[in-house]
Amino acid sequence: MRKLLIIIFVTISATLMAQTQETTNVTVNVSPAKPRSYFGIALGVSASTNGVGVNVTTALNKFLALRLSYEKLDNSLIQNVYAINNPININLGGQSLSMTPTIKTGGISAILDLYLGKSFYISGGVVNTDMDLAATLKSASPIKLGDITFTPDDLGQLGLTIKPLQKLSPYGAIGFGRNISRDHRLSMSLEFGAYYMKSYVIGLSGTNMFTPTAQANQILVDNLNTTLTTISWSGIYPVVKLGISYKIFGETKK
């Protein structure tokens, strides 16, 4: 936790310092002759708890920018850094089970950034989330019934899913740095926010011998989902995002 705070602090400081450097440059290139246009377009990439993404940011004026993003995170991406597809063996009640998580999140978003300062902004918008978290549980080894050997696939599996109650979710954040540089080509940002999916929806399913588990607990799952809708933080998806962008169109400071 402490390390995380230090990393966040250093990142914020670096971001602010970078923007401060821009401020110094601004004083050198003041041109009173012609009013400056702040319109511009930047392309950026990001990495966040909602996935890795690409975005296009359009600065509408000095304070407002519209950001369209697409982010994605799934097992195939995570597998590059962590072997998420390798089942995790767990022991439950003396029984050996293997669990495989499936993570899918990301989505398309349209976000308006309001710059309250040169390196600080607040954001609001909507995200059409692709969030679909799942875990499958199956026997870790074959079993024998009489003289017939049943493989784990024969026995079936238990599936647990967490999905959003509403896919189109409002998003709010505060950010440090910029998603489109005002005076230069390159900019960085660090954003803290969340989108709100109204609630999480838990799903339980079973195949073959696990079918009754899902059937027997269906009412319970329904009750749980009802309870979740009464919990204020249910449906919140936290986002911490680090971005870098390059201004491809628009004026820069000479």
Place this chain on the structure above:
Amino acid sequence: MKKLSRLIVYVALALTPMLFSHCTLTEDLGKLKTSLDSVKIALGTPEFKALAHLQFVDAKTNQYIADVATVTVGGKNASAIYNTLGQSATTCKTMMGMLDLIIDPHLATALDTNPVEFTVTTNLAGYVNVTQKVVFIENKIKSVTIPLIKISDAPQGVSVSQKTNFASATNTGALTLPASESLNSGAQTVDIQQGVILKDASGNPVTGTVNSQVVFFNPTNSTAQASIPGGLDVSAKMADGTTSGIKMVSAGMYGVNLTSGNQEVKTFENGGIHIKTKLDPTMINPKTGVSIKENDVIEMWSKNEGSGEWMFEKVDTVRKVGTDLVLEETVKHLSMWNWDFFTNSCFYGAKIVFKGDNARVSGTVTTNVYSWDFHKTDYFSALPGDPTDGFIQLYNTPNNKAAKLTFTSTTPGVTFTPSVLDVSDLCSGSYEVTINKSTTAIPGALTVMTDISLSSKSQPDMLIKPNASIYLRPSGTSTSWIINSILYGVGTLNIQLGVDYDILAMYGTSNATAKLRVDKVNDSLVVTCTPTVNSGSTSNTVTLPPIPIPANNTIIVKYNIVLSDNVFSSLKSISTKL
């Protein structure tokens, strides 16, 4: 200084919502815990869809044979056949005239492309031993009725003759004297000449006093023909060595069994056994379409007891002896022997697709070929849209034959449209049959939906939801047991109010029975159940509290059977030994 103040503003902005928000985490977690308090672990037992439900009935009375018969499983895929507990089923015992066998579930899913076939040989004292071939082409329950001929009370048209001192053989197996036996006043005869050597399946001579059992099936008697073990629509090895589905029309079938002590005669040397039958002159030769006559030719077949397959032996000619038309032959090995006309059959016949109400119903389909003496009745369970029971596929039916299919429901209040279907070719085409469920309540009819679970006193939250077949029929009757599939504890029984029913469930080599009765008392229904435990003793009758009569005549019975920890643990090992 300016940077510092800006940073303070940022931090203040970030902290404001956090400080002013109300922390509800503790109570939220409490809510979630309450929601999860009633979580249950429920596991199923393996589901065996491809199940052979064998019914052993007296060929004359059609009654289930209560005596315990020994059933030996053999044939091509015998190693893929198990009892319902997954134990290898090389030799099994019947229970109440029935036996359930399952196909290895790993093979069951590909039966449409790789059919599984095996034979069941039934041995029961006082009855003619029978070997019958069973072929599975669909991953579903297949009900097979095996008629057994009671030697002391054979069906009409089936003649049985037994001799305890038929012949005597020397140490080399050679008959000391000629031996003969005749049936139906000499219309059928069996003769063996002196000096013929008798040998068993291993080639050892059969010596001493030889007993005989000769069975003859009258070709002009439909009851006798229906009693032929395995029926007459069969798989056969043809003259060219290929295997083909054929439909036989018998001109005379023999079953000859010769034994000496534990030895059984299988082959002959230095001659053979001579079998002869007179033919009814009114019998129609299907090849010519007119009455059989001298010099007509007919194929002779023997049954391979191992594979259950009929083997082409030779072509015989009808001879005239005096005024009689006769068929006769000297054969070199003992098995069932049959003079038969035949027509080719297709393996996969026409397909019947069920439409209509999305409810499982059961019924029978009877196939009658217009131009041929071919008829058979098959049981089916239908559920429109279901990948397994949404259709039935006719199997081993005569080629290029138009036929009438008659559908009869065994589910109360259900009819089929059309109930009679004209099929132009039994071997091709797909036909739709619509299931209609009556919206009018049937007087006294009740649908009981069961939801069965098993648990134990020490593990009330651990449930086992069984997959099984439950058999039901009115008590004291000899009608066929109606198969009801229980899928993960859930099934449907159709019963009549005020009628006692016997319920039977079979697991491996064990069975459990119960009596069930639902009475209408005033405006309520009272369910009474009397289980019988494995030892055969009857437990106390359980009468459930009265329940109001439902408008749709359907009641749901949730039945949680609390087992002793020992029994539950053994069952749990089937479900959860992961």
